[in-house]
Amino acid sequence: MSDDGAGLDLDKLHKxxxxxxxxxxxxxxxxxxxxxxxxxxxxSTAEKVTQLSGRGVGMDVVRNEIASIGGRVDxxxxxxxxxxxTAYLPLTLAVTxxxxxxxxxxxxxxxxxxVEQVLRVKADVLAGLYEKAVIESQDRSYPLHYLQHLLGARGATEIQTYNSVLLLxxxxxxxxxxxxxxxxxQEIVVKNIGPQLxxxxxxxxxxxxxxxxxxLIVNPVKLAQRAKSALVKTAIPAAAMAAPAATPLIMVVDDSLTVRKITSRLLEREGYRVLTAKDGVDALELIKDALPAVMLVDIEMPRMDGFELTKTVRGDQRTRGIPIIVISSRTAEKHRSQATQLGVNAFxxxxxxxxxxxxxxxxxxxA
Known part of the structure; x- marks a missing residue:
């Protein structure tokens, strides 16, 4: 997808x-x-923020959605x-x-x-590469990682006579x-792993x-990024990292990824912790582990809509006291009336x- 505009202002992005x-x-x-x-x-480099643009969310959503089905954007x-x-999408989601x-x-x-390349590396050569922590190939740098360590293992790196190294x-x-x-x-059939994993x-x-x-099907590059972020966080003093234990947890339940992103950023900017769910079924699963202080709920969602979710929450002794705010484009009086009857706190x-x-x-x- 191309345009004939001014192009990206890289200097402004950098600033x-x-x-x-x-x-x-x-x-x-x-x-x-x-x-x-x-x-x-x-x-975002936008000078003006509107309900539809300028929040720095749209392209993040695009990349995440494409990545979720095994594609990428260049x-x-x-x-x-x-x-x-340029979006690269798999021909099928079932087999890869x-x-x-x-x-x-x-x-x-x-x-x-x-996988760009597979290397077979001798023990002494690999030991030297670990000292540099990087492999150079075709004028590109590849930071070197040991898969066991990316998965959380703490043992020593196992170096064999010949070792397999994937350039990813x-x-x-x-x-x-x-x-x-x-x-x-191997060609495999991809299975859904559920909302938790x-x-x-x-x-x-x-x-x-x-x-x-x-x-499990893993993305080692993402694992490496997570490991790098964890190292950065451990370098920050504990006092600077500590967050007040009483910070309210707000749950955002909406089938629109864009709405979840925008609302989450707004709430996080105000100092709240945020938990998101894509529909009522997802929300009920998350509530088992963490009770939110307030729920923001859309009406029209797949699997379980907002009214059914509200009814279920209000019918459970453990969750019936959670305040619920409905946020919906369905603003007719019949929808407001039904929400009030179910015990919604605001619409x-x-x-x-x-x-x-x-x-x-x-x-x-x-309250």
């Missing part, structure tokens, strides 16, 4: 990223890295001539080509589309992945092998006014 704390002023990112900033949630831009977004690897006793699948790419990110064994290529960074699905074993139309939503949330918390 905004520094202002928002996304990038350090000491870094000198390449143009390719600057272009990826359009996918950062909450980062960007090319030329100042004064326009920008091209993977590389099967082993980390310790755990067998995992990695999308074959991520996801978006513009690249890593070199050292695995204990490269089992081989699907939220784990780096886990995209699962499959059942011929011998009955369940094997807002879409698009809502941010100040009004925050006021209603505060009223519910103070």
């Amino acid at each position: 905004k990223a520094i202002e928002k704390g996304v990038l350090s002023s000491e870094l000198q990112p390449s143009d390719a890295e600057l272009m990826q900033l359009v996918f950062v949630s909450g980062l 960007i090319a831009t030329t100042r004064g001539r326009g920008t091209t977004f 080509q993977t590389v099967i690897v082993r980390a310790g006793a755990t067998v995992l699948a990695v999308s074959a589309a991520m 790419r996801s978006g513009i990110q690249r890593i070199a992945l050292h695995v204990d064994e490269l089992i081989g290529n 699907s939220r784990v960074p780096g886990v995209s699905g699962a499959t059942v092998m011929g011998d009955g074993r369940i094997v 807002l139309g879409k698009p809502y006014q941010e100040s009004e939503l925050l006021e209603q949330v505060m009223k519910c918390l103070q």
Whole structure:
């Protein structure tokens, strides 16, 4: 998808990223890295914010949705001539080509589309590469990671006489992945992993092998990013990291990913903790583990709509006291009346006014 506009203003993106704390002023990112900033949630160069644009959410949603089905988005831009977004999508969601690897006793699948090259490395050479922590190949740098460590193992790196190292790419990110064994290529049938595991960074699905074993499909690049973020957080003093235990938890229940993103950012900006669910079934599953202080609920959703969710919440002794605010484009009197009968605390139309939503949330918390 291309346009013939002015192209991305990379200098402005760079400046905004520094202002928002996304990038350090000491870094000198390449143009390719600057272009990826359009996918950062909450980062926008817009001078005016509206209900539909300027919030830095749209492209983040696009990338997440495409990534969720095993695809990716590439960007090319030329100042004064326009920008091209290229989306790569799998032909089928059910069957995919993977590389099967082993980390310790755990067998995992990695999308074959991520694999740029497979290396067979001698022990002494690999030991030297670990000292540099990076592999250089075809003028590209691949930070070196051991799969067992990305999965949380704390033991020493197991170096064999000959070792398998995969050079992987996801978006513009690249890593070199050292695995204990490269089992081989295999076409697999992708299975849904449910709402709990699907939220784990780096886990995209699962499959059942011929011998009955369940094997997770992982994105090692995402695992490496998570490990890097964890290291950064441990470097921050505990006092700076500590959040008040009493910070209210707000649950946003809406089948629109864009609405969930926008509302979550608004609430987080106000200091609230946020939990999101894509429909009533998802919300009830999450409530089993964490009771929100307030629920923001859409009406029309798949599997279980907002009215049925409200009825279920009000019918359970454990959850009946949770304040519920309905946010819906269905603002007719019959919908408002039904919401009132079910015990909804407030009813807002879409698009809502941010100040009004925050006021209603505060009223519910103070009640």
